[in-house]
Amino acid sequence: VMAEVLRRGKLSVDDISRITKVDKWFIHKLKHIADVERQLAEEPLTPELLAAAKWVGLADVSIAEITHKTRDEIRTMRRSNNILPCYKMVDTCAAEFEAMTPYYYSTFRGTEDEVAVSNKKKVIVLGSGPIRIGQGVEFDYCSVHSVWALREMGIEAIIINNNPETVSTDFDISDRLYFEPLTVEDVLNIADKEKPDGIIVQFGGQTAINLAAELERAGLHVYGTSVDDIDRSEDRERFDEVLTETEISRPEGISVTNLDDAVTGAARIGYPVMVRPSYVLGGRAMEIVYNEEELRDYMSRAVKVTPDHPVLVDRYMQGTEVEVDAISDGVDVVIPGIMEHIERAGVHSGDSIAVYPPQTLSARVIYTIIDYTKRLAVALHVKGLLNIQFVVAHDEVFIIEVNPRSSRTVPFLSKITNVNMVHVATQVAMGHTLKELGFHSGLVPPRPYVAVKAPVFSFAKMTDVDISLGPEMKSTGEVMGIDYHYARALYKAIVGSGLNVPTKGCLLFTVADKDKDELKQLAKAFSEFDFEIAATEGTAKVIASLGIDVEVVGKVHERSTDIIEMIKSGRISMVINTLTQGKHSARDGFKIRRATVEHGIACLTSLDTAWEVLRVLEFMQKRRLVYALALQDYVGGGDDLA
Structure with a gap:
């Protein structure tokens, strides 16, 4: 802000220092940069002026923008005049x-x-x-x-x-x-x-x-993988050609460069749709939208769509998400492991609980995933690491996205399979083949234990951040639980992630209409664990229809039964809340979720996670965790899978 004020010449250094209380020494430095920027805009670009611009720290791209030149022109001029760092x-x-x-x-x-x-x-x-x-x-x-x-x-x-x-x-x-x-x-x-x-x-x-x-x-x-092949995986139209060539299905989608095309395309595909900018990491600015009004709001608020920065609009498929990290030399493809996500598609992979090996996938689906991974790695001429995300819906496998690079699950998979994936991928990138390194193409046989990766969140340290899970990543870390039994591995992961799972008390349900059918079985299961059940009016009607005793609580702004006050007083032990549509409902849901963070109460925003918490509760009641082993006790030492 100070630099912009100086650029516009509205206030002096003394004035800015008096208003901001910032020492004049720093403001003079900013003024010097602003003065050089002004020279660049008003004077011919000489070697002396270019040297002065670099001396104050201006990047080539900034100088190019001010002088209406290209970055390459600035770089060429610097090098020819020996203006080098x-x-x-x-x-x-x-x-x-x-x-x-x-x-x-x-x-x-x-x-x-x-x-x-x-x-x-x-x-x-x-x-x-x-x-x-x-x-x-x-x-x-x-x-x-x-x-x-x-x-x-x-x-x-x-x-x-x-x-x-x-x-x-x-x-x-x-x-x-x-x-x-x-x-x-x-x-x-x-x-x-x-x-x-x-x-x-x-x-x-x-x-x-x-x-x-x-x-x-x-x-x-x-x-490693060539730049052209990287682009073939990132560019929507070119990747569609790869999928056509390999006869692999993906959720229907389009790449758009303006609002009108987005609206028309989404109407043809059918709501809900997943929208996101291309070439991003962590699902930044990715959302699920359910109607045209939400789509228009997203396009005006979340992204700046241009021909150079298209927005991807995909049909949203609610199924099981599966993730694979593989190593390819362009001919052979080694798959150290397949990971099944607990939360259904729509929750970012970095925020999902992932399980190795898969617990619910059929042999047919696993074979299809292996086959698709091999086809894509070879078609994209991958030399090194490859990450693929799939969605399984109605026992059919679809591609979500392919990344010819490392992923955030590589360390997890490397440790639990004892395959040093990066070490092998680096050797492949430098020209070695997988056969030379002693590997055989295909899926590495699963290990005899189960490993669960659970996300860790830092919501307590980030005010005004909504804790609800969605396509945009919010976790700041991860933990791993490992055991020979899935329930115990899940228990270790959830406890390690810091989720405070109560074994008794009052459980508050407030869920969206689209989730109320699934809610019935979930509420019944929790009631059988002797939890008291409370719910907002609409959700309470569904629970009461099952013959379950439920306390009806009012909305956030109704002080007589204020949910926030119940959370503050410790009356509520855990909250299960899924996102609802509508301005007031969304606002109330945000307040509830933030209150749980501020008072250390577990809040589950995915019904899939809630089902897994039930498994943990069942295990906690039996208390069968009588020993703890180190990772190497399970995995062993050395790369014995090569």
Whole structure:
């Protein structure tokens, strides 16, 4: 805000300092940047002015935007005039004594470069950037294991990442670490310096994948799955061609670039539909919409649709979601495991409880999933990791999406199957075949135990965030429960995730109309566990029709039976609440869900999760957990599946 005020020249440095209480030293720095921006807009771009712009920290893309040039033109002008960054060593010892670490940052203000570049074969591995919801530490795990694999192969491994809290930015992980933003400009600057043999992008999540095309266009060789094949999996029309070629079904959908096409397409497909922008991670801005009014609201509020940034509109299929992580060399495909999600399709995979091996899928469905995975990996010429999400509806298998890169389930699957997926995928990306590495194509035989991945949420630390689960990812971590029996593994995972499951007390139901048929059996099951049952009026009528005693509670704003007050007082032990349509109902539901967070009460927003909590309750009553084993006690040591 201060920078924009300075750009417009509305207030002086003294005025801004007086209003904001920010020290003038910082405001003068901002003013200097604003002055350079003004020069760029008003004066011819000379080498001296370009150097001044880089000196104050303006990116090539920003300079290009101000001067109405392209980023490539700015980069070419910089290089031809020797306006290049130099790289300085990060002093990890705060000048107390001399420290020599291969840990560097760039600056345009220096002249003496401190990087010792070697002539060895070298590969750059792109990290995942800042860890945020949807871009988790799982991708950092993948980056680190890739670096270790490269170094084991005798290849010099260089990491580019800019998060100080990740393992990949520990200075002793790689041969050299560049603490730089994951942008095209910064990666190319490092490539100019290091002159690597190539770059690996498939272990840094969507952040790294999104850079691949421009890096290749600039002359960098991308190891593993080609940029063209990555685009074939990401681009809607090209991916539809792949599915036609491989004779694989997907939910009907279209790619739209304007509101009118979205409305027309959704009406043809039939509501509800899943809408999302393309090329995103973590399901950002993804929603299920149930009518045209909601679709119009989404298109105006959640996304900026353009020809370069289309929106995907898909038929929403309510079925079982299944996830697969595989390794392919373009010929053979190894599938370490298949994971079945507890929550039905529509809940983001990162927020779902996932079970290995699948507990409810038929042999026919499992075979189809294996077959589809092989077909897609070969058709897309995948060399490395591949993540596929399926939906199973009425015993038929459909593709949701394919990602030719690592996923957040790779660490989970690697640990429970004892197949170091990233290590193998890195070797494949560098030219080895799966047969050379001792692997056989197909599904690795399931292990004799069950592993459950449960999401961890941080809603208590994030105010005004709705805890309801949907297509947009909200979890900030995950835990694993492992046991030889599914109920015990589920119990361990849910307890580990921090979900406070009560064994007695009053259970509040308030669910959407579309869920009330399924609610009947669920309410009956909970009542048999001797829970007291309370519900809002509409939900209470359904429960009472079964002959179950139910306390009718009023809406949030009815003070005589205020649900919020009941939660605050401890009268309610757990809430089962599914999203309802309508402005007032949605507002009341949000208030209820936030109250449960603030008072440490379990709130389940998916009926599928509620059914699994019943399993946990059954186990807790029997109390048969008499021992605990470490992961290695189940899995064993070494990669004995190769």
